[in-house]
Amino acid sequence: MPSTVISLRRCKHLFIEPRRVDRFSLDDVLAGRAGLVSSSCWMALAPHLPEGVEVSAEALQVLGGFDADTWTETALPLSSPQLELLGKGLLFSDCGKGNHIRSDERIRELGWWGPAAMLHWQARWEDRNSVAAIDSVGIQTAAGLRQRFGAPPPATVAPEGPMIMLPREPEDEVDRRLQMRCTCRNFDTSKPLSMAVFSRLMGRCFAATGSYRLDEESIFLKRNAPSAGGLHATESYLIIQNVEGVLPGLYHYHPMEHALTLIPGALTPESGAAARFVAGQFWFANAHVMIVLAPRFDRLHWKYRGHAKAYRAVTLDVGHLSQLLLGCATEMGLGAFVTAAINEKEIEQTLGFDPMAQSPLAICGFGWRAEVMETTEFDPAQAVWESVG
Numbered sequence: 001m002p003s004t005v006i007s008l009r010r011c012k013h014l015f016i017e018p019r020r021v022d023r024f025s026l027d028d029v030l031a032g033r034a035g036l037v038s039s040s041c042w043m044a045l046a047p048h049l050p051e052g053v054e055v056s057a058e059a060l061q062v063l064g065g066f067d068a069d070t071w072t073e074t075a076l077p078l079s080s081p082q083l084e085l086l087g088k089g090l091l092f093s094d095c096g097k098g099n100h101i102r103s104d105e106r107i108r109e110l111g112w113w114g115p116a117a118m119l120h121w122q123a124r125w126e127d128r129n130s131v132a133a134i135d136s137v138g139i140q141t142a143a144g145l146r147q148r149f150g151a152p153p154p155a156t157v158a159p160e161g162p163m164i165m166l167p168r169e170p171e172d173e174v175d176r177r178l179q180m181r182c183t184c185r186n187f188d189t190s191k192p193l194s195m196a197v198f199s200r201l202m203g204r205c206f207a208a209t210g211s212y213r214l215d216e217e218s219i220f221l222k223r224n225a226p227s228a229g230g231l232h233a234t235e236s237y238l239i240i241q242n243v244e245g246v247l248p249g250l251y252h253y254h255p256m257e258h259a260l261t262l263i264p265g266a267l268t269p270e271s272g273a274a275a276r277f278v279a280g281q282f283w284f285a286n287a288h289v290m291i292v293l294a295p296r297f298d299r300l301h302w303k304y305r306g307h308a309k310a311y312r313a314v315t316l317d318v319g320h321l322s323q324l325l326l327g328c329a330t331e332m333g334l335g336a337f338v339t340a341a342i343n344e345k346e347i348e349q350t351l352g353f354d355p356m357a358q359s360p361l362a363i364c365g366f367g368w369r370a371e372v373m374e375t376t377e378f379d380p381a382q383a384v385w386e387s388v389g
């Protein structure tokens with residue numbers, strides 16, 4: 001006898017946004033107007049769906065009656081709002097097998113906290129050129145920003161009350177070294193990095209300096225940068241462009257072996273992928289080495305399950321790794337940078353990532369500084385460029 005009920009459950013993470021959309025209207029054209037009519041609608045945004053989907057107010061009401069974690073027996077035949085929700089991948093039946101239910105199940109396994117899952121999913125770029133975007137609104141300089149947005153909030157705050165002045169200690173070698181750090185936007189492509197310099201810098205910033213092995217499957221690394229929960233969930237993928245003895249290409253760096261593995265065919269120098277990865281920022285794209293910092297969220301969430309601070313913590317991890325690189329590169333006389341303006345989606349496709357399991361948060365890079373500054377660097381005290389020129 002055919003069943004008279006079906007079990008339904010809604011997707012795990014879902015955010016609803018009211019949006020104004022312009023729709024084509026033949027009636028409007030026939031009335032002699034432009035043909036675009038503006039109206040408001042509900043958009044369902046969920047990290048298991050490639051993009052937002054419009055959902056009717058009636059279906060939204062029905063969706064509220066289903067739980068994300070328990071299956072609800074529902075009488076057949078389904079109502080039209082229920083069918084709409086099933087068709088749009090917001091509601092699932094226990095016999096569903098499509099892509100949407102598989103990615104919803106994967107996100108459940110990966111232990112995301114909902115708002116972080118949404119933030120991560122929505123903030124990823126595809127095919128962006130941040131240089132063109134900034135140029136088009138004239139905000140590439142401080143003066144341009146000032147003109148467009150008015151004065152910024154003050155450079156720091158000064159609470160009322162007397163200040164306890166601290167002694168200014170005489171500058172020492174450490175101070176002078178630190179002051180030589182300046183985001184490098186000018187690389188010397190004519191001078192390759194030696195293997196010794198490259199290997200030393202990679203070792204200092206990304207290699208494991210020790211490990212704790214609880215059992216064969218439970219290994220925790222020690223590195224020169226700190227990491228939330230000691231998890232070191234961030235992997236490094238190197239775009240090597242100008243290092244002696246290493247063919248240009250895309251490599252994974254193994255922190256325990258201190259070794260590179262070529263990712264075959266993923267990237268050729270002619271493909272222009274390096275520039276696309278950094279959203280068209282040509283001043284970074286010719287660095288001797290670029291490093292894609294890509295956390296593994298399954299490892300992060302192994303400890304921090306559904307945790308509100310997990311995404312923040314791994315973002316800080318990436319910041320620590322990049323700051324360590326900037327500091328060590330400076331100490332070795334190299335230029336270095338970090339950027340979050342990256343086209344995550346192309347990087348994920350190139351590396352074959354499932355974006356909710358692993359995804360890049362930043363790219364940093366390093367190499368020899370050029371002798372001439374063609375792209376502006378922020379060096380008001382001339383600490384770097386005085387010594388280069």
Ligand SMILES: Cc1cc2nc3c(=O)[nH]c(=O)nc-3n(C[C@H](O)[C@H](O)[C@H](O)COP(=O)(O)O)c2cc1C
Nearest residue numbers: 181182183184185281337338339340341377378379
């Ligand atoms: C998280 C982060 C993202 C950044 N993104 C960019 C970027 O997209 N493009 C760029 O040219 N510089 C980028 N920078 C570099 C800053 O512009 C730079 O740190 C700032 O202008 C101060 O200059 P300094 O690093 O030389 O002190 C970034 C820096 C940080 C920390």
